[in-house]
Amino acid sequence: MIHIGLDFDDTLMDTRKSIVSVLNKQLKRNIMFDEVTIYEISELYGQSFEEFQEFFTINQDELHHMEPYPFLQETLSRFVDKIKFTIMTGRPIEWMESAKKWIKENDIIVESSLCASQFENGKLECAKLNGVSLFIEDHPAHALTLADGGINVLLIDKPYNQECQHDRITRVRDWKEIGDILDAFVS
Numbered sequence: 001m002i003h004i005g006l007d008f009d010d011t012l013m014d015t016r017k018s019i020v021s022v023l024n025k026q027l028k029r030n031i032m033f034d035e036v037t038i039y040e041i042s043e044l045y046g047q048s049f050e051e052f053q054e055f056f057t058i059n060q061d062e063l064h065h066m067e068p069y070p071f072l073q074e075t076l077s078r079f080v081d082k083i084k085f086t087i088m089t090g091r092p093i094e095w096m097e098s099a100k101k102w103i104k105e106n107d108i109i110v111e112s113s114l115c116a117s118q119f120e121n122g123k124l125e126c127a128k129l130n131g132v133s134l135f136i137e138d139h140p141a142h143a144l145t146l147a148d149g150g151i152n153v154l155l156i157d158k159p160y161n162q163e164c165q166h167d168r169i170t171r172v173r174d175w176k177e178i179g180d181i182l183d184a185f186v187s
């Protein structure tokens with residue numbers, strides 16, 4: 001069976017949108033999410049990375065009040081007999097439980113959820129050890145590392161990954177287009 005690795009944040013749910021919304025509320029700011037093109041959102045609010053990590057840890061419940069991306073559940077369930085999906089997230093281990101809770105609450109059908117940040121060489125090692133042949137990702141650096149390591153990537157089109165190009169990387173719009181590509185992949 002084909003095994004596909006899935007990123008979690010901004011691949012399954014719009015985590016960045018949620019972060020901007022909660023930070024705006026707490027810090028009484030009015031940053032427009034659509035204008036955010038840099039990857040590190042915390043910089044917009046003058047937060048250090050440590051402050052951001054603390055913010056995320058404390059606010060995990062509220063940050064996960066977000067719907068899955070359109071067509072995600074339908075796409076995963078459509079291939080349930082043909083493709084094995086495993087979440088391989090770069091999140092720190094402290095944020096795994098909130099991800100798993102969201103997956104359960106939203107009926108996301110996956111084999112399991114792995115914390116790829118626990119592997120010495122991150123997502124690439126996690127993907128290779130688990131026999132993943134294709135990875136779905138939004139983060140440009142992770143996509144390039146995976147592609148350089150010989151794994152094909154479907155890169156979800158985002159304002160912050162426009163420069164990301166590689167022979168093994170295919171840019172996709174959304175989960176509807178991913179479904180169309182997977183149809184061709186399994187036939």
Ligand SMILES: [Mg+2]
Binds near residue numbers: 007011137138
């Ligand atoms: Mg991501």
